[in-house]
Amino acid sequence: MDQQSAAARLRQHLANRAREYAESALKQDGQAPLADVRKLEALSRLAAMAEPAAPKPSHRGIAIVFAILSLSVVSLMLFKRATKTAVELEALVTAVRFRITEPVQSRSLLVKSISVSGANISDPDEVLGRAPVGARIEADGGAITVQHIKLSNATVVTLERDSQSALQFDINGEGAVIEVSLSGKLRVSGRPAEFKIPRSLSFTTGASPADIRFVFPGDADADLFRQWPIDSLSTFEADESRTRRVSSIKSGAIFFEELNSQERKLREAEHIQFGAVDGRIRTARFTKGEIALRFDGTIQGLTTGAGDPRPLMPTWLDLARANQPLVLLWTTAAYIIGVLFAILKWLDFNV
């Protein structure tokens, strides 16, 4: 017999007795024996004592909601990544591709040889002879000066190391102009030529890509250009079989500006992939067979790894830790206190 049914039976018994004594009292002109009344009082106390205790209100529901909310916030902070972040990239690469967003102009370059194909040639002094389809000029004691390379908006440029002193400078975009000045003893398309008075040549790109190959004298350290605004950046090149893309990174580092310039070193051949970028290549040099790049701007996406790319964009927790340490401290403290409170409630401790 459980506690509830015993109490019910006692209440029933108490009610029956009370009715009996009441009827008896009515028959005796309202006189109730004192003994009966005491018996009823005792029975009533007993029935009350037999009543099961009322259940205490439970806090477990609140604890569960709090736990779910806490886990959600922690998950967001740990796993949700910034969609855009400011970075500075310093890298030595063997190839790089990017797209220009404003008209730009290169520095002047003193080269040992230049080969150009795929561009229209303006040769007022007939340096190359009649109706040339391309140009290959080598210094033979004289000088070849690339006065400038002018590129228009939306031109895609690929720079690729060809050898320790040779750089491939490919231009995919209409209206790019390469101005070249020639002086002294040279070899033009294999034939010797001498220009006591400097002569000029200019190349203008059309719809199809133009390939330019520069060979720099000795251990080249050429300042290629500065402050070119770009909206895409890729550090890949074709492998030797020309069938697979491989990373062109030799070394470098990415600095996350929003994480107090936190540095992320780049390994040789690390498969780094940038999302859309909005920034500038501050400097580009060709030095000892490598292209030294400095970029700063914002990127929308950054991953590492070839097969299963792993995101490198900062998490919300990283950003909060770097930018709002005080807020993060108080939030974490409140969170820990909340968790302890929920555990104690769960365990039915009175707090």
Add this chain to the structure above:
Amino acid sequence: MSAKMTVSRILALLSVTLPAFQQDRCAEFGLKRAGGVNGYDWRDNRCEGEYIRDVASSADLQLVSFGAPVPASALTGASPISLAWATAGAALRIRGESLRSRHYYRMDAKPGAVNSFQWPTRVLSQFKLQDRELGIVAWTGAGSAVRYVPIEVNGSKTVAILVRPAAELSEVYMTLRAEPSGTVVARDKALGLNVYPAGRGFQVALPKLPRPGLYRLSLAATLRDGGSANGVYVLQLPAN
């Protein structure tokens, strides 16, 4: 809505859109607006002011003045410089530039289908430029179709040509051909100035012309530190 509110809303809208509009007007001249009272910015009928130095090639020969030289007395701010040219063309562009070493000031204007332009010197007078420290060029067309037009300054029709090299030169050679015939007026004539400092304009003295008209001036320069540079300019030349 009351008329007062409508006006205030329009003014608010203008205050938001006007700077962007002005920025676009200067962007077509290839320079970004600079801060400060004298920074490169849109002013009435032109973009004018000091700018942050553009990163330029070090082997270019830039035509910085073609027309009458500007005397320092014209740069006091008292009155505007009066510019004029022979032919009215809608696509004419005018550029004024400081020729003082390491001073980056420029004025760009597109006067429209007229043949004169008033250039207020309120900004220019701040820099206290001296004689021949201001170069002015005007041209039509773009890219390889650029044709330079001589500019008259305050009524003076003198034509002088100033070219500024970015690097020091050792010698400059001039070739002048009539256009479009190609008749050679001068070929590979050394200017013989001996000194051609980087960033300073040097004058190109033209030979006697057979007749006024269009000429192609080709300059070929050897650089003091090795290498060479060329510049080609198509000029509308008056009789000399």
